[in-house]
Amino acid sequence: MRIFPAELEERAFRHARVREWKDAGLVSAQTAANIGAEIGEAPARAAWPLRVVLFGFSGLCLSACIGLFTIGIRDRTAIGVWCLVWAVIAVAAGETLIRALKAYRQGAEEALAAAAVVLCAFGAERLFGGAGRSWDFSTELFSFALAAASALAYARYGYRLAAIGVAVGLGVLVSSSSGSVNAARVELAALYAALLAAVTFWPDLPRRARVRLEIARFFLALSVPLCLNLRLERIAGGYAYGGGLDAFAAATLAAIVLIPAAVLAWGVSSRARALIWAGGIGFLIALCSVKPYLGIARNSWDPAVLGAALIAAALILKRWLDAAPAGRRGAYSSQELAGDRGGGALGLLAGVVAAAPGTAPSGPDVPRGQGGNFGGGGASGAF
């Protein structure tokens, strides 16, 4: 089934490990080059900026091609057939690229595979949905086809994006077929928990596949408490749970605190960074949700208190780790590897946050009589 031979995937995995070692300063450039020569020819892969750009432009090219052939067609069946035809063309083009150019992760062939998945789902919906059937049926059909096509794409190419497509497709399918919003939340959380367990405990997965699926584990572990959080929609301006702190809300409040804590504990005990990050971020989101859950007004200084708590937690954790013999508590240490410090986009965000208070002060005109501030005899500013 898999288009890439196991030997090529293992070679690519080993080259990726060596690149990581070099970036982390664990081996010199010369040693990395020697190891690379020993591993064998590196499969043709692109660094992620080029992959993203090639992905985008390939998608644009394919969309324009499809547009040229389907423009003016209004019939659902004809559109569905064209979508399936183009899905086959996209798969054929992608596999030709992989075989002819020996492309492994180049962006262009990934875009073609992703487009084929979406076209399959859309084509299935056009062919078998509509014609008097309900919107929910169309959504279920689309999401089922999306999940199935993504699963096939993962089995064939092993792309992480395809694994995420499976989770998204199944999630939409479950939420659209649920009887109520609250039932959908619980079913979604159960689905993502089941998928997390499947990804974690799937037997006989090679190590390279487990490493590749770490990102899927992160998103699944993070999604479980997010699905149960009743206060997130308010941020997005969508549906807002209006039941106050009733039994369901209290149960979800307990769940969104306890599940990330359990994921964090699981990550620490299994030494899995993906789970540690998912648990940590989930716990932070839970902390931010407690006040809205309890109906307590937020204060403007809340972020500062949380920030100070995070800084204190980091410093305490570092001291605790450093105080252990040889600076290690079990497997954990506070050691830094090269590249651990944020730069690039993180630096830009930091710059914007620090500079934001410096823009456009629009204060009171002088003098405005601010009570005692301007010799107003102690009267209030409203006087």
Next chain:
Amino acid sequence: MTEFVASLRAKGLLDEAPAARLDELETRAHVPLGRELHALLYLGALLVLAGVGAAVKDRLDQIGPLTILAALGLSSCAGFAYCVRAGRPFSPARVEAPNVAFDYVLYLACGLAGIFFVYLEWKWNILRDWWDLYLFFSGLACVGLAYRFDNRLVLSTGLVNLAGWIGVRFRRWDVPALGVRAAAFALGAALISLAEISRRSRVKDHFEGTYLRFGVHLALMSLAYGATRLDAPDLWLLLLACGALGVWSARLRRFETFASAVVYAYAAALISVLREVRGQYLTLWAVLLSSGCVLAVLLWARARFREDA
């Protein structure tokens, strides 16, 4: 020991100590948490600054001005004093921070000083129409502190402040030849030059990436803003600038800069062409042919950049 590391050790490609260290990391017998500690400190510092800024803005009437100024001034001074006392001497090369929190203390001190001056101006309008000088001088101060203490977060803060000053001051002057876009382009070009100077002089050459990223986007965005028609000189200036940047980055093997130049040129050219094109078929052909050309250019660059792309 993992099979891979063991085979490298057996073939003599790794010495015993590095092999043992790699094996510990690969088997998760050792999990270094440096990245997680930095993430906590980084997020904490961002939240503290955002929260202090919001609290000062929202609670002005409840907290007295002197209390606010004293709290901000003292905490900022304490941060700077700590950095001066604990910081390592200046060196043109990369200087490691004395401890994990050092960079974030300096960043917080700069941010709190910024809030201090904003509040001062808000309350008493000291500089009035010239309030943007705070941005200018704080930008310069941040860049100076970034060099003194080798801190890229503070360097980014300084560059954002300087860009903000350009935006405010040149809009207010409203002189056509000195418009905001011309000034932003000049600042972008200056930052690209600073990146080149950093690389050549080897004075803080690890700042090159920060200068280059800011400079490229600032310069190209300032040109792209008006490049929406085929008869607009901005479009041709943008294409010229993108071409020059593309050649320069290809020679230095800076793929990120090359890709930025290609994407800006493509977006501006396509928007301008689509304004002239009538009909869906022609539009789709324009998109198809142009994106095909870009794909060809990128694949050519991929072959040229090799490891870097």
